[in-house]
Amino acid sequence: MKNILFITLLFCSLLKAQNNLDLSYYLNENIPLDKNIPTPESIIGHPVGKWHVTHDKLVQYMYALAKASDRISIENRGSTFEDRPLLLLTITSSENHKNLENIRENHINATNNDTENNFDRPVVVYQGFSIHGNEASGSNAALVAAYYLAASQDDLTKNILKNTVILFDPCFNPDGLQRFAYWANTNKSINLNPDPNDREYDEVWPGGRTNHYWFDMNRDWLPVQLPESRARIATFHKWLPNILTDHHEMGTNSSFFFQPGIPSRTHPLTPKLNQELTAKIGNYHAEALDKIGSLYFTEESYDDFYYGKGSTFPDINGGIGILFEQASSRGHIQESDNGILTFPFTIRNQYTTAISTLKAAVGLREELLKYQHNFFKNARNEATKQNGKAIIFGNEKDAASTYHLAEILKRQNIKFYDLKNDVTLSNKTYKKGYSFVIPKNQKNTRLINTMFEKRTTFTDSLFYDISAWSFPLAFNLDYQENVNASLGNKEVKDLKPKSGQVTEKSNYAYLMQWHEYYTPKALNNILKKGIRAKVAKKVFSLNNTTYDYGTILIPVQNQKYNSDELYEILKTVSEESHITINAANTGLTSGIDLGSRSFETVKKPEIALLVGEGIRSYDAGEIWHLLDTRYNIMVTKLNTKDLTRKNLNRYNTIIFPSGSLNKSNTEKIKTWIENGGTLIxxxxxxxWANSNELAKFEFKKQKQIAKNISYEQKSNFSGAQLIKGAIFEAELDRSHPINFGIKNDKIALFKSTNIFLKADKNSYNNPIKYTKNPLLSGYISKPNLDSISETVPFQIKRLKQGKIVAFTDNTNFRAFWYGTNKLLMNAIFFREEL
Incomplete structure (x- = not known):
């Protein structure tokens, strides 16, 4: 009875604290504050932690602070997909603000010079909050931290501001934060309910974690494919911060995590001193959390391996990345293994470590500055040994894919050069305008190494994220290392995509090769205009040009447009898609003639994408993003909860990202396929298809027996059997429509599942097949490596009049796996030829 009474009283006191919040809960009551600085409550209309701050109110407050304080300047660096601003506050002393550009130049110059004796200058700290929108305690803590830095008049704060330039990013993910704030606030009760079963703690699909297109943006620091990432990467390279913090949340029943992570899972290219400094910074967090009685842990669960995460990206760029993970209330108050967890409590921990980071930056200022200086000095010494050596990459038939990899290099401050002349190396042709050369002797040589590396040996078999990300493989480009740097002509300063054109006006036909990345965009625009088009299923030659499998034929006659109108339309299409369309003035060729039955009519795709409960949102978002932003292809997002009520007959193609469907939805899809639909x-x-008898796939089963594995090692053993993300080589039958437009007879495929399909007994049904020894880069256990050998990642199964096109793994991974996007597009456009 006494225990029940105690819990009741504790719960009541927590509710009272939740509803009567003021800044004293977060701030030391003895701190003198400037009364001219507006408090968060005076601008957003409620105490911090009473409600989840919406992004518009967060923006409003940050502008109010910048207006009121000479310690803060503010800039809008761009917009999200939903046109929300990507703010950055620069916070430092008013004296530093007067000399800010000189401070920045001196800071950058110290990374460029071998001799640097002046370490009596400000340290640079980038503080970022809530890259996952439903990990909202970070951005809500940003309200308190920004207020403290603007208003506090104590000596500690003044010392921090004098010795630090703070790049303050109050919300890494505006769209996701707004979505989650809406959910948490609209489901909040006056009588706060900590029951985890309450609707408040069960977001509707896809949740607030991701951005507009459902991307996990904490995986985009290296490939920089999203507008939010591009803004912060530009800031990062402009300043090269010494510390970058990334405030996250984790499961409700945890406590608080700060780095370093698991030592054995640190990327080998990260200097040992980096982790030693991370541990020193951690001592400041421990001291601060001890003072307020908060539990925490370190060197568990999380790692520093994949450089595309915010807390790891600085480690290959001369800085120290710090991950914070706070147990999440996922709303306003929730039961947990550590007692009742309130939203204000989570905010206080995030605020506390934001300030302890700044204390650490000042306390370790000289060490951090020296570390950064020596990092780049050592990198230059490594680069000097590579003087005269370079990497060449390109695709002689696909300028756009080459351009987009070069675009990433440019964003990451990596220098690259135009090719002087066409060259053939190791039986691969590199064409001027379609290829670039990266000299290894440059400042960011270590960043180049990680972007191009192929690694197959590891000290640990577990990974928090992917184990491989080699960019030339991701883009399906030819490349070669250690070539002569003199192959390059001059540094590319103004990178531009290749211009598109129609070679001349024809009254007979036009031909469009299918190799270029944006040919699906062009074909879609052609079909949308009601223009007839056909696809070549065989190779032919005309006017000294060889036309490959997948070439698109546009006849001039019997079109809805006259020859002049058709020419003007195709000119616009070619320019918008950066492709060349060749005029043909005869149907007589070497090989199949243009009237051959080996040209099949291409029909306009009508596409639906399954989304909602049961569907993996990341995969669905990547497909939506690809079709919508790159190819301008309209796609209908079909919610699984409404599927049985929808008329599917208007679609000839439905894409099913990884997931499963209930019985009624399954029957609906099955009937649609039987009537002639193509399910990708x-x-x-x-x-799902196998268990519901829509198709009969023969999976290769794994045999993994734990021998000499203790109970304590059980979890690690199981984790080591997962393929978290590695790259494998497959052989292609280039004559098969699924491979149209792919230049080489081998391709690099990204794999993150343990699904292995046995090859069909008929070789022509195996147009994509893993080689006998397929591992190119990344970790895979020996049993899994044996399992994947000579299996297939792609199959087609017939179901009456329709078909199921099956891929074992994501071909559109994180928007940067350009090299296999064409596989999906081929499945869409050439579905009737498959």
Whole structure:
């Protein structure tokens, strides 16, 4: 009885604290504050932690602070997909603000010079909050931290501001934060309910974690494919911060985590001193959290391996990345293994470590500055040994894919050069305008190494994220290392995509090769205009040009437009898609003639994408993003909860990202396929199809027996059997429509599932097949490596008049796996030829 009474009283006191919040809960009551600085409550209309701050109110407050304080300047660096601003506050002393550009130049110059004796200058700290929108305590803590830095008049704060330039990013993910704030606030009760079963703690699909297109933006620091990432990467390279913090949340029943992570899972290219400094910074967090009685842990669960995460990206760029993970209330108050967890409590921990970071930056200022200086000095010494050596990359038939990799290099401050002349190396042709040369002797040589590396040996078999990300493989480009740097002509300063053109006006036909990345965009625009087009299923030659499998034929006659109108339309299409369309003035060729039956009519795709409960949102978002932003292809997002009520007959193609469907939805899809539809399915959707007898896939089963594995090692053993993300080589039958437009007879495929399909007994049904020894880069256990050998990542199964096109793994991974996007597009456009 006494225990029940105690819990009741404790709960009541927590509710009272929740509803009567003021800044004293977060701030030391003895701190003198400037009364001219507006408090968060005076601008956003409620105490911090009473409600989840919406992004518009967060923006409003940050502008109010910048207006009131000479310690803060503010800039809008761009917009999200939903046109929300990407703010950056620069916070430092008013004296530093007067000399800010000189401070920045001196800071950058110290990374460029071998001799640097002046370490009596400000340290630079980038503080970022809530890259996952439903990990909202970070951005809500940003309200308190920004207020403290603007208003506090104590000596500690003044010392921090004198010795630090703070790049303050109050919200890494505005769209996701707004979505989650809406959910948490609209489901909040006056009588706060900590029951985890309450609707407040069960977001509707896809949740607030991701951005507009459902991307996990904490995986985009290296490939920089999203507008939010591009803004912060530009800031990062402009300043090269010594510390970058990334405030996250984790499961409700945890406590608080700060780095370093698991030592054995640190990337080998990260200097040992980096982790030693991370541990020193951690001592400041421990001291601060001890003072307020908060539990925490370190060197567990999380790692520093994949450089595309915010807390790891600085480690290959001369800085120290710090990950914070706070147990999440996922709303306003929730039961947990550590007692009742309130939203204000989570905010206080995030605020506390934001300030302890700044204390550490000042306390370790000289060490951090020296570390950064020596990092780049040592990198230059490594680069000097590579003087005269370079990497060449390109695709002689696809300028756009080459351009987009070069675009990433440019964003990451990596220098590259135009090719002087066409050259053939190791039987691969590199064409001027379609290829670039990266000299190894440059400042960011270590960043180049990680972007181009292929690694197959590891000290640990577990990974928090992917184990491989080699960019030339991701883009399906030819490349070669250690070539002569003199192959390059001059540094590319103004990178531009290749211009598109129609070679001349024809009254007979036009031909468009299918190799270029944006040919699906061009074909879609052609079909939308009601223009007839055909695809070549065989190779032919005309006017000294060889036309490959997949070439698109546009006849001039019997079109809805006259020859002049057609020419003007195709000119616009070619320019918008950066492709060349060749005029043909005769149908007589070497090989199939243009009237051959080996040209099949291409029909306009009508596409639906399954989304909602049961579907993996990341995979769905990547497909939506690809079709919508790159190819301008309209796609209907079909919510699984409404599927049985929808008329599917208007679609000839439905894409099923990884997931599963209930019985009624399954029957609906099955009937649609039987009536002639094409279902493009990925990953676990294959298992769904198998179990519901829509298709009969023969999976290769794994045999993994734990020998000499203790109970304590059980979790690690199981984790080591997962393929978290590695790259494998497959052989292609280039004559098969699924491979149209791919230049080489081998391709690098990204794999993150343990799904292995046995090859068909008929070789022509195996147009993509893993080689006998397929591992190119990344970790895979020996049993899994044996399992994947000579299996297939792609199959087609017939179901009456329709078909299921099946991929075992994501071909559109994180928007930067350009090299296999064409596989999905081929499945869409050439579905009737498959």
């Amino acid at each position: 399915s990925y990953s676990n959707a294959l298992k």
